[in-house]
Amino acid sequence: MAGVKPVGIFSVDPAIQTCPPWAQFALLASWCDFAEAVRMSREMGVWWVLGIFSYAPDEPLAGVLPALIARIDAAGLRPYLVGVCYHEEWYGRFKGGEFDTLTTEPGMHLTEAGQWKGAELIHQWVGQQHAAIKAALPGVPIAWIDGYVNDDRAHGAWWYQPVPDHVDVLALEGYVPAGGTWAANVEPFLRHAVATRREPIVLIVQGFHAPGDALWGDGPTEDGLTGTARWMAHPRVVSAWIFDWHSRPGMRGLDVLVMQPRLLAAVGV
Numbered sequence: 183m184a185g186v187k188p189v190g191i192f193s194v195d196p197a198i199q200t201c202p203p204w205a206q207f208a209l210l211a212s213w214c215d216f217a218e219a220v221r222m223s224r225e226m227g228v229w230w231v232l233g234i235f236s237y238a239p240d241e242p243l244a245g246v247l248p249a250l251i252a253r254i255d256a257a258g259l260r261p262y263l264v265g266v267c268y269h270e271e272w273y274g275r276f277k278g279g280e281f282d283t284l285t286t287e288p289g290m291h292l293t294e295a296g297q298w299k300g301a302e303l304i305h306q307w308v309g310q311q312h313a314a315i316k317a318a319l320p321g322v323p324i325a326w327i328d329g330y331v332n333d334d335r336a337h338g339a340w341w342y343q344p345v346p347d348h349v350d351v352l353a354l355e356g357y358v359p360a361g362g363t364w365a366a367n368v369e370p371f372l373r374h375a376v377a378t379r380r381e382p383i384v385l386i387v388q389g390f391h392a393p394g395d396a397l398w399g400d401g402p403t404e405d406g407l408t409g410t411a412r413w414m415a416h417p418r419v420v421s422a423w424i425f426d427w428h429s430r431p432g433m434r435g436l437d438v439l440v441m442q443p444r445l446l447a448a449v450g451v
Contacts, residue, residue: 216257309347330371364409
């Protein structure tokens with residue numbers, strides 16, 4: 183049943199992740215106050231997924247992890263970590279042209295040959311960084327965050343998103359874009375992950391609404407939440423992670439969503 187599975191909150195905040203009382207775990211960005219996070223763990227029972235987001239994607243982690251680990255241990259945070267992630271949506275961001283400094287070839291993402299080459303480069307690079315994380319935080323599961331995973335080259339360069347080495351958990355985004363449906367935009371990718379990978383799946387749930395936005399102007403929708411509830415009962419899905427962009431001009435976060443009660447019910451709260 184969905185209700186027995188942990189539910190977390192995912193929101194990047196400059197200071198510290200706010201954590202509603204129903205959330206068992208939350209994202210903790212690497213720039214946050216770790217001492218405050220430990221206080222929240224001790225007083226509220228919050229567990230943390232460390233988001234290593236403070237460094238440029240082309241910066242080797244081996245050189246910066248010692249200082250990060252020193253901060254973690256000085257605060258006493260290590261016992262409260264249930265996961266760690268290193269950036270997110272690597273392949274989608276590459277296809278959007280973000281990683282020219284990593285690829286060293288501006289515009290690589292614009293050609294089929296470049297997409298094949300870029301995917302292989304990202305797969306290798308992130309796997310190397312994951313190895314450094316494993317050595318620094320032994321026993322802390324590494325989560326891979328993306329819209330979908332696909333190790334099969336037969337689907338073509340655009341859809342090739344192989345899972346890097348040292349990944350323990352797949353955190354997959356179950357978002358229905360404006361004008362889309364769960365059946366077309368989410369279901370096939372979750373089914374493909376279940377069929378081709380062995381890692382447990384954390385379902386990332388849309389907890390935001392952007393009125394008028396070309397992609398996120400519709401959700402969360404009843405169709406999407408029905409799909410969410412159904413997949414929360416799937417044996418491979420171990421928890422839900424609600425992605426909440428803080429409310430601000432042009433963005434409505436979970437705190438003001440009309441669909442909030444329905445969303446929480448869909449994940450078992």
